[in-house]
Amino acid sequence: MVPPLSSLLATACILSFFAPIPRVTSTDILTLGSSLPVEAYQTSILQSQDGTFSCGFYSVYTNAFTFSIWYSKAGKIVWSANRDRPVHVRRSAITLQKNGNMILTDYDETVVWQADGNFTNVQNAQLLNTGNLIIKDSSGSTVWQSFDSPTDTFLPTQHITASVKLVPTNELHGPGNYIFRFSDFSALSLIYNVPEVSDIYWPDPDQTLYQDGRNQYNSTRLGFLDNSGKLASSDFADGQPLVAADAGGNIKRRLTLDPDGNLRLYSLNESDWSWSVSMQAMSQPCNIHGLCGPNGICHYSPKPTCSCPPGYVMRNKDFWGSDQQHLLSLSFQQCRNICISDCTCKGFQYQEGLLIKFGSGEKIKFLEQGTLQ
Template sequence: MSTSCSGALRAATTKALLLLVVAVFVVSLSRPFPCAAAARDSLLRGASIAVEDHATDVLLSPDGTFACGFYVVSPTVFTFSVWFARAADRAVVWSANRGRPVHSKRSRLKLNGRRRALVLTDYDGEVVWNSTVSANATATATAARARLHDSGNLAVEDASGNVLWQSFDHPTDTLLPTQRIAAGEAMVSADKLLAAGFYSFRFSDYAMLSLVYDNHEMSSIYWPNPYYSYWQNSRKIYNFTREAFFDASGHFSSSDNATFDASDLAKNVAVRRRLTLDTDGNLRLYSLDEVTGTWSVSWMAFSNPCIIHGVCGANAVCLYSPAPVCVCAPGYGRAEPSDWSRGCRPTFNSSDDGGQPRAMKMVPLPHTDFWGFDINSSENLSLDECSTRCMSEPSCVVFQYKQGKGECYPKSLMFNGRTFPGLPGTAYLKVPADLDMLEIHIHQWQADSDGHGIAAIQEDIVGCGGMSSPEFLLNVSNASSSKSNQGKSIWFYFYGFLTAFFVIEVFVIAFGCWLFSNKGVFKPCQVSALDEGYRMVTNHFRTYSYAELQKGTRKFQSEIGRGGSRCYKM
């Protein structure tokens, strides 16, 4: 009897538990998940968002394209931002406090009712940012909600839907379709931590839409082309409208006649786009592939990044071959090994130990130009006359000389340096006459007269460790005329080996990309759009005569190895 009662009790208990599990499951289905419950398009008056809930408590636009909330800059650093929710890299299009991020604990965004509206506070309660209601709003205007629209615009509205404040009136580094940039407003580039950078996109004092570099010490316009007049750039000045925007089809227009189009213009008006002033100072228009969630560049202001001002800092030159490479001018060394925007500083003193000026000489840098900072300019001068002017002027550090008209441009600062084949003119750098500087440090595009003595120059741009000058390894063939046939044989095998290695490498890379992309292991091989025009290569090549190599290696004194050919250190 007791056995049967025990069995019946166990059966009843099991049945009750099953019914309880089913009931809990049904109730859970009848309620939205926490993430879904927090995903809303509006923040009502008196409500707030806590930084601890950043993964779930966000505002979503009705169509789900944009999200707004606390954005993770690092594990302990957050900004309150708007970003593309459907993009793989969650491109940020607006930030309230990119210059003053908040902590990952106890930070909060709250919607108040009166003039301050949205208020962002840090962990200690300090107000970091607030969206002061527009002065155009009535004195009795009360914020009823903050709403994220399908356009990506975050707006504070009253109970009737009237906009009291909107993020579209305060662009950061990105412009969205239908968003306008007007007089007094500017897009400002972001650095790697989303703080404001040195580049801006705004109307200049002449009411001309321009890209401006400003590092708080010097400022210059680099787009439209500063060498041209406004009519050569097809622009209008002193226009009173001062307004620019681009539409969903990818067409950009401005009141000063600036205009450009996306490469995929009108192919699909539903394409999501953004115009971003990137960290490197290049203005790019991006199109989103919503299937893959990746961005592609559909227009950019510069195909040659060396034209962008400040890309290498002061006393440096940007080489374009065809990727941008920063190098210090001869006699100068890196100011900050990890940041080329800090430029280079001289490794010499202009005066001797007694305070007397040192004798100087001019070092030629062919096909090189430093934009701006002209002391004066003249035409119909000989090279010697131009050199004399710079030598006699203490503030002159370099002069630009162009043959033909005899154009002479003495300069007080080496900035915005660039060099590439075909660039007219030569820059002549003023350095102490006794400065021990090898000619090989000077970048030139000139072929060796007899074809011998090809040298490979390697400079570690990224991790140079603060070296004032790069380390040069020269792979030198035997240049003696009595052994010319042996040298040709060595180079034949050398180039044959390189060619075979290159073919094999291309085949392996292509096969690997095809294999892994088909199996879903990796995404298709492609270069990130943000890396376009930005990465720095680490080596560059030129040819040298045997006499140059003999001089540079001090008659081949320091042999560091040998194989098919000998290697010497400069």
């Protein structure tokens, strides 16, 4: 028997009346001696005064959380205190201790992260409208700030200095194999970095810094993303910045080093809270070192896609760093013979008379195409 409509409505009203509705309480201030527990991650957070950014515990997978800052409505993490070491769902907490230090403890009270600084006369911690989490002393001076220890993202007004770098987040929420920082030549650079090799792929390594529009050996190392979408740096020739396609004010932005090794500037569409790319460092992603692994072929279809030559299978080891020898003014047949006669040659790349031999390993079947990317 189907109950009358009035009974269904009454039941619905009773159920909704008794259903617990979490009430989010937020402030931009964490007072001295207070904590945010992970159990209250849905109901207790820090939030910037204008509501743009939130700070607290962010669920990265089941029963695991990072203490992070994120865009409140867009849900994009822009900083994490413990990206490599999430904490458990119970009894973990972030605490601004009475001695002024901020510590993150796991369920067993193990300290998994703490702020580094000279903490004297600390008054409170505050999440600013810029997305910067700061610890202030009684005079209002900043004694620690999250802007000094970025993870994979720079925000507008955040300074890019010689002491900071971006490292992308991989699928396991750990650090990836790419770095964005100032190089030894004081040039903002994208670097492929694994135990076997470390090399720069942006600016274009096949050109000089001057050809890439950079100043070499500049003793100043300072970059800056402003609110209009301009990325300026002390090494940019004539001070010319990189500019977003939608340059202008009143747009929320983030500069992020993505897991694929490309540096992208994202703009937020507040009508649907979606992100779009307004600038990127690498217009041809296939030129990103290590993107397709050893002997991998990167092609566009239309997005970058990795594949193997016949007789190869994918494996997690990079092709870059295996260069054995560079020779000029050779024919394709000469290159073929040199590689075949050398038992340490794994393959070669031939282009316009340039031979690059790749070694380290057993001899393999020669590829008739003669080219590897």
